[in-house]
Amino acid sequence: MSDRGHIPESRQREAPRADLKWIGRSMKRVEDPRLLVGKGIYTDDVNLPEMAHAAVLRSPHAHARIVSIDVSRAAALPGVLCVMTGADAAKVCDPLPTWASPPVLQPVIADDRVRHVGEAVAAVAAEDRYIAEDACELIEVEYEPLPPVVDPEEALTSTGDAVLHPERGDTNIALERTLSFGPVEEDFAAADLVIERRFRWPRSGGQPLETVGAVASFDEGAGRFTIQCNTSMYNYCGWMIASTLRVAPHKLNIVPTLAGGSFGSKMFVHKVPVLAAVLARAVGRPVKFMEDRIDNTTSCDNHASDRVYYAKLALKRDGTLLSLKTRIIDDYGAFLQFGVGQHGNALSQCVGPYRINSVEVDLAAVLTNKCQQGAYRGFGSEVANFVIERLVDAAADELGVDRIALRRQNFIRPDQFPYLIPTGNMYDSGNYQAVLDETLKLADLEHWRAQQTEARKAGRYIGIGVATCQERSVFSATEFWMWNLEQGVEWTSSPDGVSVKIDPTGKAFVTLHSPFWGNSPETVAAQVLAEQLTIDPADIEITYSDTDQGLNSTGPGGSRFTVMVTGAIVGAASQIREKMLRIAAHLMEADVRDLALEDGAVHVKGVPDMKMSIAELADKAHYYRLSMPDDLDLTSGLDATYVYDHPVTTLPDPDERHMGIFYPIMGHSCHIPVVEVDVETGQVHFLHYAAVHDCGTMVNPMTLEGHIRGGTVNGIGTALFEEFAYDEAGQLTTALWTDYLIPTIKEAPADIVVGHVETPSPFTEYGVKGGGEGGRMGGPPAIAAAIEDALKPLGVTIDSLPLPPSRLRALIRKAQGRAA
Amino acid sequence: MAQVSVSFTVNGREVTATVDPRTLLVHFLREELKLTGTHVGCDTSQCGACTVHLDGRPAKSCALLAVQLEGCAITTIEGVAGADGMHPMQSAFKEHHGLQCGFCTPGMVMMGIDIASRHDAPSEETIRSELEGNLCRCTGYHNIVRSIAAGAQSMRG
Structure with missing residues (x-):
């Protein structure tokens, strides 16, 4: 075993092939009809008899002690069923689930102090939402303000009253650690050149159109909760909600509804279902709590990475990249939901597509008076992409070489896969040169370089950016391990299950144990099962399990769904196929080795007329037990369940020399935007945008392109407009979509030209890789590079995002001032 | 608050209701008529998920009160398809x-x-x-x- 670990044998059963019928086809989506006619059931569309409605009073202060709360006027309002304070909630539930070790305790309603604007101070259940909101206004709270902590670097030295969680010690540093992989000091000593930059990555968030919601009910007789909500990981760790509610895990059933978008923000929804559940138990009726937009922006699970980087890239004069060192201060807000998993995530691909020999990350996770962080498309890896790409651009500029040429020189070569990076994670496969070549073709670089030259003569500023980014997929549980100071959640499983049944008439039923959260789970499942059983996707019905019925399933987060459900369906379908072949062999008096499943029937090879259709076999399997051998494998029916484990992971090294393989199904992308910057207004216009992604074997190119384009526009939002901005007092100044600017159709490029390279994974079924996050992981560094290139004549350097017109104008003014 | 009576048509059907005057059209459609195809996204008229047709023109139903609609014709997403399937x-x-x-x-x-x-x-x-x-x-x-x-x-x- 090397210092980087070892690579296990592949467990792939289905190799990619050219003659696939359904996989690779842009099949129209199975999910669409009900969504299009307004009949999809999202959480807010759930209505139960006697259902009450909740609203939440939220803190107007960033940091304060709660001196007193008087709820008497609110409780007396006609139609109010219950008013619950933090003290009341603490009597009936425990702190919210967390992956942080040691934990940062987070109450569902603030106890004696509020730690960010928007934190819940009291909750009301009433006959309708209007009354519940009225009641919130009647609650009188006396606060004693405490010093707000807003700047992450200042949070490093907070003491006294400025400390958010004094029980953890007199500091706002939740965790500080250095992880080092490979000979960092030697590599830096051997370097001819060290590029040093400070970067600032802004706090943005998924902000799906639908907020988070839950409809909870409590059956007093059974002592049991049912919660319908738009969460994702309910079949992996939904039981944690039961612990918070102080019931045994089997006394909680979580039923997924459709989610109106997530982008990670509904990965493990915890506050909202717990709140609805404690209110439901208190009032003895079902309670719906649907966040409004301010509930969501001020107190959701989806504020994302908010980082300051001090980064150093060591390289040789000939352009050979050697080592990367980063000091990161990450502003986690008031609590640590996922620990610092976002940094484990980033270590899966922190060297980008380049041969870099060693890496050191020195992380300080600080607590400030802001909403907690959660997950957003990239989960921290998008920030690492931005940092490495900006450093490579800077290195090329410093060396006076072409930015594309320096990338090419340092790319991992196709013959080097599978490839272990210094952190121990594996890149399973790739062809970065091919992706770059294809993008350059689509981008028509020569044309735009000529346009740029002409434009500059005319005083216009056109720029071209190139980013070559990793797009890791299929996360596994060990990504969370190494950062914990104490032993934390040290799970090693991250499977996904599926149940498949063929009914007596030959129709297929698939039960998924992961939810719909805006992706295409039903379409993927239908295509893969159709491929496996040679049936028509129109003959497949797909439903979602609740936790009562659920199999261990980690869910779609971390670009897992397509790979994992493909694997699970291959497993289940092979059991069904084997049983059909055995039944057919018996009934047709043939050797099972002479049979084949094709076009919906089992036939004797070379004798096309000797066959039985799947419908005939299903009928026999269900109703004709006495026609079969008395074999325990041939019990009546035709069904299978299968839990597919992560295709390839290894344990972290006990001595922390490496993290093991934890995020190995490695996609890649190249983005080349062409922008024009109006230096008078600071506006950025996209003249062209080319993006090529390699997500291995494509299951459905149409939906993959949808993800790429949509993700890229998310990336444009992050790069140019979006920021959860807190002022010095800790007020969120962008709490509504009037100020938090998600791209409208006017900001989205008229066309994003999308291309593909397919380098199949040798480890997954059919060679599929995940592709849910790549657009946002590739867009920001490419856009930053394009803007910098446009403003090169002015000498503007881009180190921080976002770049709305006001900030870009400030940079331009500063540069022009320098020139003058 | 005094309740107000209002009559209008929704998807061709006559609706007469007594409503709290502050009731938003989108809430009336979703809560009273159970027409949940019209969605609430942003609460501030930015997103348009609540768009319906009001006398044949698009309108954001989160920015209208139900009582404003006396005599009007509303069409929602549930009302656009013909008998033979999708629009x-x-x-x-x-x-x-x-x-x-x-x-x-x-x-x-x-x-x-x-x-x-x-x-x-x-x-x-x-x-x-x-x-x-x-x-x-x-x-x-x-x-x-x-x-x-x-x-x-x-x-x-």
């Missing part, structure tokens, strides 16, 4: 992958039908200009534009 604009969204999570989709379809009714063969530029008030977080808008162009063509027959 051509809905079919076009399916054909061109104009939706992912589907939450903005009812508003987009209602806008699409309106755009098609006011523009003969709307250009991409026209569609993009008309959709300024409707947000989608999933698609990057590309396929929504294509869907509306195709839907408009189908509607012309």
Whole structure:
């Protein structure tokens, strides 16, 4: 075993092939009809008899002690069923689930102090939402303000009253650690050149159109909760909600509804279902709590990475990249939901597509008076992409070489896969040169370089950016391990299950144990099962399990769904196929080795007329037990369940020399935007945008392109407009979509030209890789590079995002001032 | 607060109700009539997920009070399809992958039908200009534009 670990044998059963019928086809989506006619059931569309409605009073202060709360006027309002304070909630539930070790305790309603604007101070259940909101206004709270902590670097030295969680010690540093992989000091000593930059990555968030919601009910007789909500990981760790509610895990059933978008923000929804559940138990009726937009922006699970980087890239004069060192201060807000998993995530691909020999990350996770962080498309890896790409651009500029040429020189070569990076994670496969070549073709670089030259003569500023980014997929549980100071959640499983049944008439039923959260789970499942059983996707019905019925399933987060459900369906379908072949062999008096499943029937090879259709076999399997051998494998029916484990992971090294393989199904992308910057207004216009992604074997190119384009526009939002901005007092100044600017159709490029390279994974079924996050992981560094290139004549350097017109104008003014 | 009586039609059906005067149209449609296809996204009229047709023109139902609608005709996403299945604009969204999570989709379809009714063969530029008030977080808008162009063509027959 090397210092980087070892690579296990592949467990792939289905190799990619050219003659696939359904996989690779842009099949129209199975999910669409009900969504299009307004009949999809999202959480807010759930209505139960006697259902009450909740609203939440939220803190107007960033940091304060709660001196007193008087709820008497609110409780007396006609139609109010219950008013619950933090003290009341603490009597009936425990702190919210967390992956942080040691934990940062987070109450569902603030106890004696509020730690960010928007934190819940009291909750009301009433006959309708209007009354519940009225009641919130009647609650009188006396606060004693405490010093707000807003700047992450200042949070490093907070003491006294400025400390958010004094029980953890007199500091706002939740965790500080250095992880080092490979000979960092030697590599830096051997370097001819060290590029040093400070970067600032802004706090943005998924902000799906639908907020988070839950409809909870409590059956007093059974002592049991049912919660319908738009969460994702309910079949992996939904039981944690039961612990918070102080019931045994089997006394909680979580039923997924459709989610109106997530982008990670509904990965493990915890506050909202717990709140609805404690209110439901208190009032003895079902309670719906649907966040409004301010509930969501001020107190959701989806504020994302908010980082300051001090980064150093060591390289040789000939352009050979050697080592990367980063000091990161990450502003986690008031609590640590996922620990610092976002940094484990980033270590899966922190060297980008380049041969870099060693890496050191020195992380300080600080607590400030802001909403907690959660997950957003990239989960921290998008920030690492931005940092490495900006450093490579800077290195090329410093060396006076072409930015594309320096990338090419340092790319991992196709013959080097599978490839272990210094952190121990594996890149399973790739062809970065091919992706770059294809993008350059689509981008028509020569044309735009000529346009740029002409434009500059005319005083216009056109720029071209190139980013070559990793797009890791299929996360596994060990990504969370190494950062914990104490032993934390040290799970090693991250499977996904599926149940498949063929009914007596030959129709297929698939039960998924992961939810719909805006992706295409039903379409993927239908295509893969159709491929496996040679049936028509129109003959497949797909439903979602609740936790009562659920199999261990980690869910779609971390670009897992397509790979994992493909694997699970291959497993289940092979059991069904084997049983059909055995039944057919018996009934047709043939050797099972002479049979084949094709076009919906089992036939004797070379004798096309000797066959039985799947419908005939299903009928026999269900109703004709006495026609079969008395074999325990041939019990009546035709069904299978299968839990597919992560295709390839290894344990972290006990001595922390490496993290093991934890995020190995490695996609890649190249983005080349062409922008024009109006230096008078600071506006950025996209003249062209080319993006090529390699997500291995494509299951459905149409939906993959949808993800790429949509993700890229998310990336444009992050790069140019979006920021959860807190002022010095800790007020969120962008709490509504009037100020938090998600791209409208006017900001989205008229066309994003999308291309593909397919380098199949040798480890997954059919060679599929995940592709849910790549657009946002590739867009920001490419856009930053394009803007910098446009403003090169002015000498503007881009180190921080976002770049709305006001900030870009400030940079331009500063540069022009320098020139003058 | 004194309740107010109001009568209007929704999807061709007469509705007479006594409502709290502050009731938003979108809440009336969703809570009273259980027409949950019309969605609430942003609460501040930015996103357009709540778009319905008011006397044949698109309107954001989160920015209207139910009591304003005396004598008006409202059409929601549930009311656009004929007896034989989807409206051509809905079919076009399916054909061109104009939706992912589907939450903005009812508003987009209602806008699409309106755009098609006011523009003969709307250009991409026209569609993009008309959709300024409707947000989608999933698609990057590309396929929504294509869907509306195709839907408009189908509607012309």
